[in-house]
Structure formats: C-alpha cells, structure tokens
Amino acid sequence: MGKSYYLVGSDYVFPRFVNAEAIKLIKQSGGRVVGEEYAPLGTTDWSTIITRIEAAKPDVLFASTVGADAVTFIKQSYEFGLSRKMKITGNPSFDASHLPGMGAVANGSYSPQVWYDDIDNPVNKEFMSRYRAKYNPKWPVMPFAPTVYAGVLFIKKAAEKVGSMDSKKLIKVLEGLTVDTPSGAITINKENHLAKQNMFICQIEDLRYKLIKNLGPQEPMDKCPSKG
Secondary structure: OOOEEEEEEEOOHHHHHHHHHHHHHHHHOOOEEEEEEEEOOOOOOOHHHHHHHHHHOOOEEEEEOOHHHHHHHHHHHHHOOHHHOOEEEEOOOOOOOOHHHHHHHHOOOEEEEOOOOOOOOHHHHHHHHHHHHHHOOOOOOOOHHHHHHHHHHHHHHHHHHHOOOOHHHHHHHHOOOEEEEOOEEEEEOOOOOOEEEEEEEEEEEOOEEEEEEEEEEEOOOOOOHHHO
16 A cells, blocks of 8 residues: 555554554565554544644555544544545544544545455345345444354354254364355364454445455464553
8 A cells, every 4th residue: 555654543552452563564565654653532633643644744544543533533634635645544443333423534545344244245145135124224334243143153053063052062163163154254263263254455435345355364363462
C-alpha cells in the first residue's frame, strides 16, 4: 500500500499490540514508520495529531482507534482532507460496528477482515440468507455472528464423530478438525487450539466491504498481548 506509515491508536494494550505487530511487518517488507502515537480513550479533538500526520506525509495512515474514538478520528481526518493525501487503513477502526457512525467518510478506506457479508461460498450464502430473513440488517454484519455460528458447526461435527457431548472427547476430536464455515474452511490447531482461517483485504465501498484480495488460510499468532 505504500512505503511510509503513520500509526495512530487508542491508548491501551490492544492497539499497542496491533501496532507493534504491524511495525514488524512494515519493516520486514522494506517500509518505514514515520510516526506512532496514542490518544486516551474518550479523545474528542484529534486536530493536533492530524496536523502531525499531515506534516509527516506518510503513504499510509494505519488506525487502531476503537469505539466512538474510531468514528471521531476518522471523521476529523476526513475533514482535514487526509483521505485525499494518503491511503487509510487499520484494525479495528473500520470494523462493521463503526461504519454507521462514520457514514460515507469510511468509503475508500481499506480493512482486513476474517469474514464479510458477501463471501461467495455455500455455507455463507445459506447463513446470510437466514440471517437477513430473521434480522433484516441495515449495515454490514459484525463478524461475531458467523464466528459463533462456526463454533456451533464445529461442536456439531465433533459430536457426530464422538457420538456424545462428553467435553474431553470433543476436545480430542476438535484438535486438527476442519469445518466449512461462512468464512471458508477453518482448522483447529492441535497444539494451541487456535483457528487457522482465511483473511481478506477489503475496501469499503458504499459502506459495504468489497474484496480486494483473499490472503488465504493464515496461521494464528500463538502469543498473548499481555505477555508482549
């Protein structure tokens, strides 16, 4: 997406962890970080930070702001014209929960996703057909819904193999098990019980996620943010 990056996050452990990992990947790819800073939760005036971003002239602004702060930061960045001067991306700033508050200013931004509404596979088509019929969502659906649904599919398949709901037997069968889910095939890692699943790079268009690139199955990070 570019060679120079400016990272802005909310000031607590999750955004700091996300940005630390992003910085490693940026440097591994031959890029450089021209700025990194954090604002307290509840910040309403981002003008000072935005002015510093403008002065640094990065190719890419990476935002890891959350909740109402994500909405405020992106809207003020748009008002300052940053979207015309650099690409804007980040996680979790462009999660589906933030789009209603951002409105059209989110269009054109990039967002990594483990799932989005319009993934073209039979399981997702059935899931979204039933979900829309029941809830009639106005905005893109949060990925928690298909993730929980995927969990039920895993338990169902494991229980069918075991022939019972005995937890110890289920755990043993779940290790290494692969199930087709709304996001595609997911495999449970035998060693750490984390999920290997597809990742997608999307661009927001008309407040929907449009697929730019399917990165394919990605191994999960076997690391806890609290341990750094």
